[in-house]
Amino acid sequence: MQGACKLNNDSSTTQFTSLKSKPEENNRSSTGSFVILGLIFLTSIVALGIVYLNFPKVEESEKQHIKLPRDIEDAKRLGNVLSRYKDKFYIQVLGAYFITYIFLQSFAIPGSIFLSILSGFLFPFPLALFLVCLCSGLGASFCYSLSYLVGKRLVMKYIPQRVTEWQSHVDKHRQHLLNYIIFLRITPFLPNWFINITSPVINVPIVPFFVGTFLGVIPPTFIAIQAGTTLHQLTSSSDMLSWTSIGMLALFAVISLLPVIFKKKLQEKID
Incomplete structure (x- = not known):
């Protein structure tokens, strides 16, 4: 098992290094990657426009509030x-x-x-929790797919050092990758966008990526939805954090690592 894991790690590292060691090819492909990403983004904007046009007719005074919320006041309106x-x-x-x-x-x-907070205001708690976790898992997986299809060279061009560092961390945890992703989603050690765009570059499989994201966002989503039930009392998104909620996140982060710890202890006894 350890030999197979080492072989897999060596293979992923080789592929990663190969991608990293072709700067000229990366430069030639960067423009094409930006163009493809731009076209996909524009297509998505059109889809959002169709959703907006098919939304029920609202009062003239309310139209200005139908927009992506940038702060808690936007979310309230x-x-x-x-x-x-x-x-x-x-x-x-x-x-x-x-x-x-x-x-x-x-x-x-x-x-x-802000949409996570808003879900607690609009929907019943179980539906809001499932909805946000599903959207997070699907959205992160789409971001993963975009990076896999057209973003690898861009990632390696603009943030190669950070990717190299994370590659070494992931290689240490490949035997329990699901737990590691859950832990990262609960904790703020790495930004979610960084995890999404770099995971395909360092060969994180899509299944543990999606499942780990779905499960890992449950604790922070739980806190956001709770905050949403008192939306009009909030003055900023940071109001939803308290020592209790921070302690709860820390507890869930530890729980996510318990299977790994028990597995290691069991392996030591067997050996």
């Missing part, structure tokens, strides 16, 4: 508008939320934290 139409146009509101969240995650655009 958007929440007020959506809550008015939610009962009569539930599917449209749910669909618009779903597509918008995935769009933000897919292109690593800031703002999904």
Whole structure:
């Protein structure tokens, strides 16, 4: 087993090094990669526009609030508008939320934290929790796929050192990769956008990536949804954090590593 793991690590490192060691080819391909990413982004913008055009007709004074929230006040105003139409146009509101969240995650655009908070204001807690975790998993996987298809050379051109460092960390945890991804999603050690775009470059498989993301965002999403139930009392997104919530995140981070610790202890006894 250890030999197979070492062989796999060597193979992934070789592929990574091969990609890194061709700067001229990377430079020639960068422009094409940017063009493809731009076209995919524009297509996604068109899809968002179609969703907007098919949204129920709102009051003229409310149209200005139908936008991606950039702060908690934007989230409050958007929440007020959506809550008015939610009962009569539930599917449209749910669909618009779903597509918008995935769009933000897919292109690593800031703002999904406000949508997570907003879900607690708009939907029942179990639905909100499942919805945000699913959107996070799908959006991160789409970002992973974009990086795999057209972003590898861009990643290696602009942040090669950070990728190299993370490659060494991942290679140490390949035997328990799922737990490692869950741990990273719970903790703030690495930005989510960095994990999303670099994972395909260092050969993190898509299945543990998706499952680890889905499960790993549960604790922080739980806190965000709880905050959303008192949306109008919030003055900023940082209000949802308290010593209790930070302690809860730390506890879940430790729990995510327990299977790894027990496995190591068991292996030591067997050996």
